[in-house]
Amino acid sequence: MSALWSAPVASAPVTATVEVPGSKSVTNRALVLAALAGGPGYVRRPLRSRDTLLMVAGLRSLGVVIEDRGDDWYVLPGRLAGPAVVDCGNAGTVMRFLPPVAALAAGPVRFDGDPRSYERPLDGVINALRDLGTRIDDEGEARLPMTVLGGGGVEGGVVRIDASSSSQFVSALLLSGPRFNLGVEVRHTGTSVPSMTHIAMTVDMLRAAGARVDDGEPNVWRVAPGALLGRDMVVEPDLSNAGPFLAAALVTGGSVTVRDWPEHTTQPGDRLRSIFTTMGGSCTRTSAGLTLTGGGAVHGIEADLHDVGELTPVIAAVAALADGPSRLTGVAHLRLHETDRLAALVKEINDLGGDVNEIDDGLEIRPRALHGGVFHTYDDHRLATAAAVLGLLVPGVEVENVATTAKTLPDFTGMWTRMLSARRG
Known part of the structure; x- marks a missing residue:
């Protein structure tokens, strides 16, 4: 077992201002767009974490020059x-966004990863690239490891995929679509696509980079062929990673301000404002950021989280500390994330004395008095931060492998400790 981190207990309402690092989702999309542009550009204030550094390394291996220039990355397409x-x-962004880029390369590109990555679906991207003429050696598994046998270009055109297990299948094809000879038209053929906000993010960023995108027809996205602009792309704070800090204010009856919360954004984390308000908090946005203040009581919630599934772990943690039951639905796709997040949340919260049941597409949570114990993270950063929220009110929560938070939130434990210290001064 990895070393255990003792989640600190909040002995008083948390009052703090925090600065959340940049969005992983924005950073990795910005890197791909900069790498495929017609000229050099900058990714400003990027997130520097395991996922984004893997993206940088992957693009460099394909011939893209990425230089570290202080707070920014300079990107020179090659x-x-x-x-x-x-x-x-x-x-997920690396294993799904880079195969279409590799299809544009001349020569074989081998994709491999952690053992858990072998279990995550890639069929939407692999089948689409094959339909567009790219040769891929995946031994018939439609998963990692695999080799993309790039031919130096992709003809493009219309492709039909089932993206019901991941919106990243759509985003992956759209991001590289401007470089396909005919562009790309992606038609989703399955049940509803989860995390549609992430596709909206992709579309917005493509347009900002000069691409022509038509998303006016439901479940159809068209990207015209054309040059992408080399430009400055500024990365917003990661609003999903703000979740545990806002939750700290809610569950302790305190007040936390997250700096630089954007006025307009496609990030799914922006939904935290309405969700945590329903659960008993109040939100105020100013030029300084977003302030969430706890109301002294935490209420249960019924919420469809289909489009914001990555928020489920922190919401489940808050719900386990609420004064009434919660029902979180629309998130069956979480079984295919970094781990099976639904099964993991059930097991770990219940092992602390909770009462959580897994349903077809989510969780039912009935609050009970919790006790200390080991909270396993399964190499999943969002489980680790959810455990930290529980630990604010439950003495003795020991978080296994809290270092997995480096995936998207470097120095999480330092930020958490500083947040708790701020209330005393």
Whole structure:
């Protein structure tokens, strides 16, 4: 077992201002767009974490120059070529966004990753690239490890995929679509696509980079062929990673301000404002950021989280500390994330004395008095931060492998400790 981190207990309402690092989702999309642009550009204030550093390494292996210049990354697109090896870790954006880029390269590109990455679906991307003429050696598994046998270009055109297990299948094809000879038209053929906010993010960022995107027809996205602009792209704070800090204010009856909360954003984390208000908090946004103040009581909630599934662990943690039951639905796809998040939340909260049941598409949570114990994270950063929220009110919560938070939130434990110290001064 990895070393245990003793989640600190809040002995008084938390009052603090925190600065959350940049968004992983924005950073990795910005890197791909900069790598495929017609000229150099900058990714400003990027998140520096395991997932984004894996993206940087993967793009460099394909021939893209990425230089560290203080707070920013300078990106100089180059001729994409193999042979190359891409380590995906357990980063969904890397394992899904880079195969279409590799299809544009001349030569073989091998994709591998952590053991858990072998269990995560890639069929939407692999089948689409095959339909567009790219050769892929995946031994018939439609998963990692695999090799993309790039031919130096992709013809493009219309492709039909089932993206019901991940919106990243759509985003992956759209991001590289401007570089396909005919562009790309992606048609989703399955049940509803989860995390549609992330596709909206992709579309917005493509348009900002000069791409022509038509998303006016439901479940159809068209990207015209054309050059992408080399430009400055500024990365917003990661609003999903703000979740545990806002939750700290809610469950302790305190007040936490997250700096630089954008006025307009496509990030799913922006839904935290309405969700945590329903659960008993109040939110105020100013030029300084977003302040959430706890109301002294935490209420249960019924919420469809289909489009914001990544928020489920922290919401489940808050719900386990509420004064009434909660029902979180629309998140069956979480079984295919960094771990099976639904099964993991049930087991770990119940092992602390909770009463959580897994349903077809989510969780039912009935609050009970919790006790200390080991909270396993399964190499999942959002489980680790959810455990920290529980530990604020439950003495003796020991978080296994809290270091997994480095995936998207470096120095989480330092930020958490500083937040708790701030209330005393």
